[in-house]
Amino acid sequence: MSGEDIDGKAVAATIRGELKERVSSLRSPPGLAVILVGSRRDSQTYVRMKKKACEEVGIQSFGFDYPDTVTEDELLQKIAELNSDDKVHGILVQLPLPKHINEDSIIEAVHPTKDVDGLHPRNNAALCSTGTHVGAEKVDWADLSSVPFHIPCTPQGCIELLDRSGVELKGKNAVVIGRSNLVGLPVAMLLMHRDATVTIVHSKTTDAPGVVGRADVVVAAVGRAEMVKKEWIKEGAVVIDVGINSVDDASAKRGYRLVGDVDYAGCKEVASKITPVPGGVGPMTIAMLLRNTVNSCVRSGATKGE
């Protein structure tokens, strides 16, 4: 058996196309404010990619760049301003922030309805709840794009990939490797909301290969290059690899190449479906950020009469 690739690049492009169409029917464009602090190369790259993706689908992006020396108060003030700016439907603060700034305070300052990264405690509490409603609004987990609060982008992207690949989750055994607030834990919650029986594996798990071996669906979000081996995977399982790790490779132009948390070549031999790295989960993250921003705009009512 050789598993089918789940083509995240193609799925993300399709979603961007759908969003573009949706945006074109709105009275005024959705707006995303992007706050970048300092001169980290990787952060600059991510911000550039996000702004470019906004442009592609017709979201207006507003960039706010600050030096490393910016104070927490200055950022809080800017966020307060953006919270009450009707042209701004999403506020993204590129993480990590310099050490002298409390990330939690910044995250909590963003109004939950504009928290398109889904990191605000309100949004986390809504995700980590089996209640049927958030406030007066019903939650329909079957359609994540309809959920009346913001779900973190990478986890949302994982489920969207599964959905668009026709993978049924209800009643399936799902194992998530990793329990970070950014990826592992929210993915586990989403799989649970989809009625999978979820097991969360982490660094203190004693028999990870055994646990993973019983999974119909495996999501790896660990940060360890090619940790998940062929022998771990049950024949026919679906494998979602969130990991992005750079490993030395003298034969590569830049001296390194990117690999996931899964030994792709090996696992592909037993899996029924598998995401490659790069080109799997990666492109979905930005697509979900765009979707959250468009949803936020529609929900704000700024687009009544669309």
Next chain:
Amino acid sequence: MSGEDIDGKAVAATIRGELKERVSSLRSPPGLAVILVGSRRDSQTYVRMKKKACEEVGIQSFGFDYPDTVTEDELLQKIAELNSDDKVHGILVQLPLPKHINEDSIIEAVHPTKDVDGLHPRNNAALCSTGTHVGAEKVDWADLSSVPFHIPCTPQGCIELLDRSGVELKGKNAVVIGRSNLVGLPVAMLLMHRDATVTIVHSKTTDAPGVVGRADVVVAAVGRAEMVKKEWIKEGAVVIDVGINSVDDASAKRGYRLVGDVDYAGCKEVASKITPVPGGVGPMTIAMLLRNTVNSCVRSGATKGE
């Protein structure tokens, strides 16, 4: 093998004793406000038990009883008043509320620091996070009584019972049956924070007996009388039974008796430790409510100079 009973009644009494001592060293007593709406028999009983337990440990309880016809606004106003009352360190609204009142609004109105039931989204978000801090305060999951926010009482009681029975959780396979916001999901989070490998089982799980059969620790919170059978339990596992179900029993004085979600007699033959029903988890819920209230008082600083 015949499993040892975990005696929740005795453990709860010990904890009340510890709290009493702690309270006696405070400058002024902790205060718990208890809001009761309507005339449900069970709610009245719970409220009475809670007030009585407060008295025993030296917590001042303030009762506010309302008829079924009370408006949401009246309750919200009372809660606002209690939020800013320095003598009140915990506010408990006995659930369920009549249908015309939005429970979520009421729960969210209670200030998170006084939300001794641990139901406010802020407290839920803190529980469902693997961050090391809440605000500036470090979270030490090893000692739940030190955690700087409120953890729901029944789930907290389950872990406390395990702790006081010398059950090691790190690296163990734990299975929680049930995923309610009140019990199942928070228990799963707590077990995860204690570094168990956690699986959440629910009504859509296809092979519950198989999944439970791999568990070193089983927590049942389902609401189905004696659903968990001896054959499900791995030899030597620890079984925590949260369920409280009344079943008809002509031989009993009141015509019914209370049983858990676990077939106690059968499972006791294979488990190493097991909680009886009644007398297991039940008494722990109120003990944890008292502890949350005392902690809230100490954290409020009202007791500086203790």
